[in-house]
Amino acid sequence: MISTPAPLSQSETAGGAITVDSLGMTFDLGKQSLTALAGISLEMKHGEFCSFIGPSGCGKSTLLRLIAGLIEPSVGTVRVDGEDAATARQKRKFGFVFQDAVLLPWRTVIENIELPMIVAHVPKQERRQKAKDLLDLVGLADFAQVAPAKLSGGMARRVAIARSLVLDPSILLLDEPFGSLDEITRQRMNVELQRIWAAERCTAVLVTHNVGEAVFLSDRVIVLGARPGRIIAERIIDLPRPRTLEMIGEPRFFEHTRQLSGVLLSGAVVGAESDA
């Protein structure tokens, strides 16, 4: 079940490769401190789809924020294509769909998608075209002028994904993007996300509580254990692509979810890759 990633070749490291080395994060809470993550080491290849699962509070969102260079680690390093995470962020290498991503209610759908491009000073005509292309990509071409309040939950999530892609990120970070959706809508969104990821050819890092979602989408699923958050298991998902909803009923899909759920439930430390 556990495998150590092979060293990356030069071609594999071009655009969107992530190296995390002995990463730890301790928050200062005044009189005490809280170690949210410890001893996290891993590598992600360009174009890989990698998911993190683990109990609430084990540090999944913190790990995504560290990878995105939004916060500085207490110890260890994050390198993106050989550069530190903050530099990669300045170069706009990341698209981020936050756990609590909200659309601005006073802007239309297309204006919400354009927003990061306005901040990045992309000329008006170019950003309008890009936003239209992305609305097409997420299947919402007819909803450009609609207010976010008129969208269903699944549609709003698709707008948030489109917005994260506007600056052509080489890495897409997704923090429970479909957490609030019912199971059927979530499965449809998983098919959509797989298609978008394949079209964009980016590295994807997904945080989810849903084991089936992680298996469906990922090349590799990494399980984090709590207190402090650390890697307790890793599983390669060798199912062929593109994955279909029919595959969810197949024994080989079930075997992946069964094994991963077992690790999650038991909290067993199966060949921990690193620990502090």
Ligand SMILES: Nc1ncnc2c1ncn2[C@@H]1O[C@H](COP(=O)(O)OP(=O)(O)OP(=O)(O)O)[C@@H](O)[C@H]1O
């Ligand atoms: N800015 C902060 N200051 C202090 N503590 C923090 C901060 N951010 C996160 N933490 C703590 O770090 C731990 C990990 O939080 P994090 O949000 O990364 O967990 P999570 O795995 O994403 O949880 P969930 O599944 O509920 O979203 C928690 O104990 C949380 O209280």
Ligand SMILES: [Mg+2]
């Ligand atoms: Mg979280």
